[in-house]
Amino acid sequence: MYIKTAYSTKGTSDEVIQDLKSQIGVFDTKLLVFFASPRLAPGIISQKVQNAFPDAQVFGCTTAGEIVSGKMLKNSLVAMAFDATAVNDLKIEVVENPKNENSVKKAFASFESHFKASMADLDPSKFVGMILVDGLSGAEEKLIDKIGDMTNVTFIGGSAGDDLKFEATHVFANGKSFTNAAVLAVLKPGVPFTFIKTQSFCDLGKKLVVTKANEEKREVIEFNDKPAAQAYAEVLGVDVEEAPNRFMHNPVGLLIDGVPFVRSPQRIKGSSMLFYCGVTEGMELSLLESTDIIADTKQSVAQAQKELGSISGIININCILRTLELDQKQLSDEYGKVFSNVPTIGFSSYGEQYIGHINQTATMLVFK
Amino acid sequence: MAGKIKQMIDSIINQRAKDNPMLVGVIKSKLMLKGIDPNKFTSTSDDDPAIIAKLEAVMKELK
Structure with missing residues (x-):
């Protein structure tokens, strides 16, 4: 041993x-x-x-x-x-x-x-x-x-x-x-x-492209040229108020060869979203859903x-x-x-x- | 001008991966996590200065 x-x-x-x-x-x-x-x-x-x-x-x-x-x-x-x-x-x-x-x-x-x-x-x-x-x-x-x-x-x-x-x-x-x-x-x-x-997530096939971000602060200001929180809520089909309740179950991920590198939302700040790790302008993220x-x-x-x-x-x-x-x-x-x-x-x-x-x-x- | 980004990406991958397919995949992943998707750039892609600056920083470490 x-x-x-x-x-x-x-x-x-x-x-x-x-x-x-x-x-x-x-x-x-x-x-x-x-x-x-x-x-x-x-x-x-x-x-x-x-x-x-x-x-x-x-x-x-x-x-x-x-x-x-x-x-x-x-x-x-x-x-x-x-x-x-x-x-x-x-x-x-x-x-x-x-x-x-x-x-x-x-x-x-x-x-x-x-x-x-x-x-x-x-x-x-x-x-x-x-x-x-x-x-x-x-x-x-x-x-x-x-x-x-x-x-x-x-x-x-x-x-x-x-x-x-x-x-x-x-x-x-x-x-x-x-x-x-x-x-x-x-x-x-x-x-x-x-x-x-x-990581245990599947791709829901919905894209969120980071169009404006403050990378230093792990903040996404806009997804798909819309306020980030609004765009995230829209792809989920829920109100912005409901969106934070979905963060753990529905984070986003950068798909590399089909495998997600997960970025987890932390909270909504105004109309922006703060994440637990970095997001870069131009990054195409996919909406994920937790599995087993x-x-x-x-x-x-x-x-x-x-x-x-x-x-x-x-x-x-x-x-x-x-x-x-x-x-x-x-x-x-x-x-x-x-x-x-x-x-x-x-x-x-x-x-x-x-x-x-x-x-x-x-x-x-x-x-x- | 066009095509510089693809040229730089190819150069980084060649120098770092030295034909090792596993390393090619890892280096492409590292670039994607920097916000640079190698598959999106061709010899006719515009020379975006922000992306070129990121790639220059990577190339600096190769010297």
């Missing part, structure tokens, strides 16, 4: 750490990834996890709920330990002030120095990137866009949460806790890996299992809006059970990243 998972719902941070250590047991941990409820003081828990695994490199973030094999949790800490067979090599960098593109360049220079290769030339079949971002920074689009310009290595991850308080979200690296920051990690796994990007999260996730995991032959670990970053929908439909237990037979950790996130920044999606890094 070269990947081990653990979780704890104990009361104090010391009890949580003790629980974690006893579950991981005797194991030569090279990398430890963990996701922690914000009830555990972020600065303290980050330091304590690192102290508990002094020889490991450690990164993670705060959550809006946690996931472990077979269960969706709250107020817990979940962790995945990798030995040197699972991850041959890695480098972690913290990008502070992630809206500043020079900070990404600095991190990439460090990766290049560590791996002795240009990030532009690094083989995406041998290396993988993980990204965890302060979920309140609003920096995700610029960050993942810049990363995508600079490398072919796939970066997958998500935005940290804080139990829907929207006060402060934290990312962790090597014993410290950061806000207004992102953690980037480049891994050289020793085992094959793949990705899951799953459980069935789609099962299918995605089965497909990854088929591709790899077996799965030894999944890191699952699951949008908080999916978690809320599962709660609403009383399907949280069933969702947890999708991962019963697969070593899994994850968290409910304020946004997901895979190629771009997306919403209402689960992004997963899967190891054979």
